[in-house]
Amino acid sequence: MNLVVCVKRVPDTAESEVHIDASGKDIDKSRLSFGINECDNYAVEEAIQIKERLGGTVTVISLGPKENDEVIRMALAKGGDEAIRLEDEAFDGGDGFAVAKALAAAIKGLEFDIVFTGALADDDGYAVVPAALGELLGVPHATYVKKVEILEDGKRAKVGRELEGGLLEFLEIELPCVLGIQTGINEPRYASFKGIKQAAKKEIAIKSAADLGLDPSEVGESGSWAVLEKFTPPVVGEMAEILEGDPEETAAKLAAILKEKGLV
Amino acid sequence: MISFELSEEQRAVQKVAHEFAEREIRPLAAEYDEREEYPEWFVEKAFRAGLTYTYVPEEYGGQGMDFLTACIVNEELSWGCCGFATILGANNLGVTPLLVAGNEEQKRKYLLDLTSRPSLAAMALTEPEAGSDAGAVRTTAVRDGDFYVLNGTKCFISNGGIADLHTVYASTDPSKGTRGLSCFLVPKGTPGLSAGKKERKMGVRASVTSEVILSDCRVPAEDLLGAEGQGFKIAMITLDKARVNVASGSVGIARAALEAALDYARQRIQFGRPIIENQAIQFMLADMDMDVEAGRLLYMKAAWLETKGLPFTREAAMAKTFCSDMAMRVTTDVVQVFGGYGYMRDYPVEKYMRDAKINQIWDGTNQIQRLVMARSLMAR
Numbered sequence A: 001m002n003l004v005v006c007v008k009r010v011p012d013t014a015e016s017e018v019h020i021d022a023s024g025k026d027i028d029k030s031r032l033s034f035g036i037n038e039c040d041n042y043a044v045e046e047a048i049q050i051k052e053r054l055g056g057t058v059t060v061i062s063l064g065p066k067e068n069d070e071v072i073r074m075a076l077a078k079g080g081d082e083a084i085r086l087e088d089e090a091f092d093g094g095d096g097f098a099v100a101k102a103l104a105a106a107i108k109g110l111e112f113d114i115v116f117t118g119a120l121a122d123d124d125g126y127a128v129v130p131a132a133l134g135e136l137l138g139v140p141h142a143t144y145v146k147k148v149e150i151l152e153d154g155k156r157a158k159v160g161r162e163l164e165g166g167l168l169e170f171l172e173i174e175l176p177c178v179l180g181i182q183t184g185i186n187e188p189r190y191a192s193f194k195g196i197k198q199a200a201k202k203e204i205a206i207k208s209a210a211d212l213g214l215d216p217s218e219v220g221e222s223g224s225w226a227v228l229e230k231f232t233p234p235v236v237g238e239m240a241e242i243l244e245g246d247p248e249e250t251a252a253k254l255a256a257i258l259k260e261k262g263l264v
Numbered sequence B: 001m002i003s004f005e006l007s008e009e010q011r012a013v014q015k016v017a018h019e020f021a022e023r024e025i026r027p028l029a030a031e032y033d034e035r036e037e038y039p040e041w042f043v044e045k046a047f048r049a050g051l052t053y054t055y056v057p058e059e060y061g062g063q064g065m066d067f068l069t070a071c072i073v074n075e076e077l078s079w080g081c082c083g084f085a086t087i088l089g090a091n092n093l094g095v096t097p098l099l100v101a102g103n104e105e106q107k108r109k110y111l112l113d114l115t116s117r118p119s120l121a122a123m124a125l126t127e128p129e130a131g132s133d134a135g136a137v138r139t140t141a142v143r144d145g146d147f148y149v150l151n152g153t154k155c156f157i158s159n160g161g162i163a164d165l166h167t168v169y170a171s172t173d174p175s176k177g178t179r180g181l182s183c184f185l186v187p188k189g190t191p192g193l194s195a196g197k198k199e200r201k202m203g204v205r206a207s208v209t210s211e212v213i214l215s216d217c218r219v220p221a222e223d224l225l226g227a228e229g230q231g232f233k234i235a236m237i238t239l240d241k242a243r244v245n246v247a248s249g250s251v252g253i254a255r256a257a258l259e260a261a262l263d264y265a266r267q268r269i270q271f272g273r274p275i276i277e278n279q280a281i282q283f284m285l286a287d288m289d290m291d292v293e294a295g296r297l298l299y300m301k302a303a304w305l306e307t308k309g310l311p312f313t314r315e316a317a318m319a320k321t322f323c324s325d326m327a328m329r330v331t332t333d334v335v336q337v338f339g340g341y342g343y344m345r346d347y348p349v350e351k352y353m354r355d356a357k358i359n360q361i362w363d364g365t366n367q368i369q370r371l372v373m374a375r376s377l378m379a380r
């Protein structure tokens, strides 16, 4: 089984205060720590587990600057075999669709049975890449995947998609395909020191837009359908109804609202 | 000539250890502390994550980290919880005599087995009458044909009684004091080896500290480490490493405490503004930051000397003493920053203070470390 897994390096904003930077189009990342996008960590694990069961190779791909090597190497340390990093000024400012174009161009040159991505990215949360990648590669895709079972013939897979309320929708999908992996599908391993040392010796192939046969106008901001205009902090209070009064009154009001909306 | 930069590999394994501490240890640290319970599952998790027997060479199945890298890992684990980190620290301590003095056959036999599965090791030196004064060890080892017969009681042994291998110090010649000490490999299940009282402790409560009783315990002569009379030397070389490890763990605790204080001081409003806006608080935090930084440099220097094969007894004693005294200072101040809340068990900081304390005591008290430093100074 030839497996490809796409990983993104994102800032960890879970426990930090986030501020919009001077450009108004990004957050100030100077004090944030970075790591692999959470879903992608599960995608890496899923790919490696399938390789360990059925044999084959895992190729790790990431679009971004040299700093991304850190997350690529961690995936190699866990059991990835090869790595490609897409780096070019032309890729800057791209939306999910433009990123998917670059990834698709890199993946087209490979033999693959399954391409794994995370279901969505922790930073922009567009959840576009897996679907766009499927379309661009001309193969079926499934998103929010929380279970993968390769069927006997190795030509199809049974996948469980997570729906609202924890329901799983099962469907059969033909390989090759793209799967957007949801967190919780497995228990991601920790890279061992031995793995880390081996990964440090591996080469990461760097590819530019030209290497991928892409014209700069097709990718990055100019190749995007969506253009980011500006960030604004959420307006406090506008969407919220603040209940006033003493605790007994507010509790009664709250109970009435919950009943009215059919929530209790 | 001087570089303070960690290698890419060191940074990667530091990150792994940090994530492991954050995900697997921190969420449960308070619970195991409160219940004073040994987390049975933990060593298996650590084994799967590649965090056991960190500096045992790869050829013996260990992780093959250089000593500095192993200390960096220990700092992160102790940042998670010093009690949990102690379980793995005692493992390293338990097998270090084997690394120091074991012959090829002993190393292959015991290390390959221990490193191939989730296992525990322990080093048993201390006795009720022999704490700082190792020469007062009363456990005896009497040669009987192809065996030694061990009799005595060890106390305060980390992983004691539950370990798969105990390295035990006993006197083969009580008339010679420290020069009569010898070190033996005593695997689990050896008749005559048993666990005594499990201690109830102030801190590091996830780690088992127990009496180990040797009662006509017959150990094959081939399980003597080195030669008769080399026990004290083996213990001292082992403890040099243990002391640097203690230093790194102390830095981990102090750092965790400082982070908690910084967060709290930003959030806590008194007199209409966050308490961090008072210079009195800022200066406490600044001193803590300086202390943690200095402590880290000291343990890293000592560990670096070890990796270069240079003498590091003096630096190990300095790092152990400075870092543990520092962690005690920092954690005490952190409780102060938290005010009354810091004194409550609902917040993590009183635990940091309790955990910090042990580091001034074990692996040679800080008074004994000052003796070591003074001796090295006077030998100039």
Ligand SMILES: Cc1cc2nc3c(=O)[nH]c(=O)nc-3n(C[C@H](O)[C@H](O)[C@H](O)COP(=O)(O)OP(=O)(O)OC[C@H]3O[C@@H](n4cnc5c(N)ncnc54)[C@H](O)[C@@H]3O)c2cc1C
Pocket (backbone or CB within 6 Å): B090, B122, B123, B124, B125, B126, B128, B130, B131, B132, B133, B155, B156, B157, B158, B159, B201, B204, B209, B358, B361, B362, B363, B364, B365, B366, B367, B368
């Ligand atoms: C939680 C825990 C875990 C431990 N784990 C292990 C383990 O795994 N293996 C093991 O072998 N041991 C272990 N120990 C034992 C530990 O190393 C000893 O407690 C330590 O060496 C001190 O010995 P002691 O407790 O007998 O104190 P004592 O030696 O009685 O010391 C009491 C006080 O007198 C001071 N003192 C003693 N002699 C002098 C001197 N000459 N000059 C100045 N001051 C002096 C000491 O500094 C100390 O302040 C552990 C202890 C604890 C508490």
Ligand SMILES: Cc1cc2nc3c(=O)[nH]c(=O)nc-3n(C[C@H](O)[C@H](O)[C@H](O)COP(=O)(O)OP(=O)(O)OC[C@H]3O[C@@H](n4cnc5c(N)ncnc54)[C@H](O)[C@@H]3O)c2cc1C
Pocket (backbone or CB within 6 Å): B268, B270, B271, B275, B278, B280, B281, B336, B337, B338, B339, B340, B341, B343
């Ligand atoms: C076991 C226990 C028993 C108690 N019993 C009683 C009792 O019987 N009755 C009662 O009324 N209270 C009692 N208290 C409350 C106790 O008096 C308070 O905890 C204490 O006054 C500190 O207040 P705080 O905990 O809110 O800390 P905070 O006031 O939040 O202080 C936090 C930190 O900020 C520092 N700080 C605050 N303001 C400034 C400033 N302007 N400049 C510089 N530093 C500042 C403080 O010194 C401290 O280090 C008890 C507390 C405990 C823990």
